Amino acid sequence: MTSLNSIINRIKxxxxxxxxxxxxGVVNKRIVDDYVKHIDDFSFIKGVENAFSIFATYFHPIILVTNQQGIGKGLMTEDQLNTIHNYMSAKIGEQGGKINGIYYCGDLANSGSNNRKPEIGMALKAKKDFPTINFSRSLMLGDSYSDMQFGKKAGMTTIFINTDNHQNLNYASIDYVCASLESFAHQLSQS
Ligand SMILES: [Mg+2]
Known part of the structure; x- marks a missing residue:
């Protein structure tokens, strides 16, 4: 594992x-065995809106990448998902943060889709839309092993957001572990 200081030093x-x-599980509370289908289901994890206002100082673009197979299962529509994302973006904007691009994959886990993490279709789409993206100067934050694989396959630095307090996270795909987005943003702004 790399040290957080070395990652932050490179970024700066x-x-x-x-x-x-x-x-x-990173921006909003994950609903176990279900999907966030309505704004009422969407609950920010503590400190996230403020974390994005700090991120805006250090990163551009800021890209959200999310697997949403509830769409493929017919449990929610793309319109519903877009409504939730508009709400999320507005709340983050109120605190001075910004998400520049939102990419989602509604395909089923067993579909073999190249867009579903850990495959990197969404990263490649983002790079097409934001040509300044350089994966060797990109950071992936996620709370799943598939997020870390996604980051590494694309050539990014990865930080595992340990929302579920996993132990023994000694995986080659994980460069560092932080407890939350809030914690990472705090250390980024303090160091
Ligand atoms: Mg997650």
Whole structure:
């Protein structure tokens, strides 16, 4: 595992870093065995809106990448998902943060889709839309092993957001472990 200081030093010294962020379990509370289908189901994890205002100082673009197979299962529509994302973006905007691009994959887990994490279709789409993205100067934050694999396959630095307090996270795909987005943002702004 790398040290957090070395990651933060690179971000600050090199500049022009991009940020990729998973949604469920990182930005909002994950609903076990179900999907966030309505704004009422969407609950920010503590400190997230403020974390994005800090991220805006250090990263551009900031990209959300989320698997949402509830769409493929017919449990929710793309319109419903877009409504939730508009709400999320507005709340983050109120605190001075910004998400520049939102990419979701509604395909089923067993579909073999290239867009579903850990495959990197969403990263490649983002790079097409934001050509300044350089994966060697990109950071992926996520609370699943598939997020870390996604980041590594694309060539990014990865930080595991340990929402569920997993132990023994000694995986080659994980560069560092932080407790929350709030904790990472705090250390980024303090160091
Ligand atoms: Mg997640």
């Amino acid at each position: 010294q090199e500049g022009n870093w991009s940020l990729f962020v998973d949604r469920d």
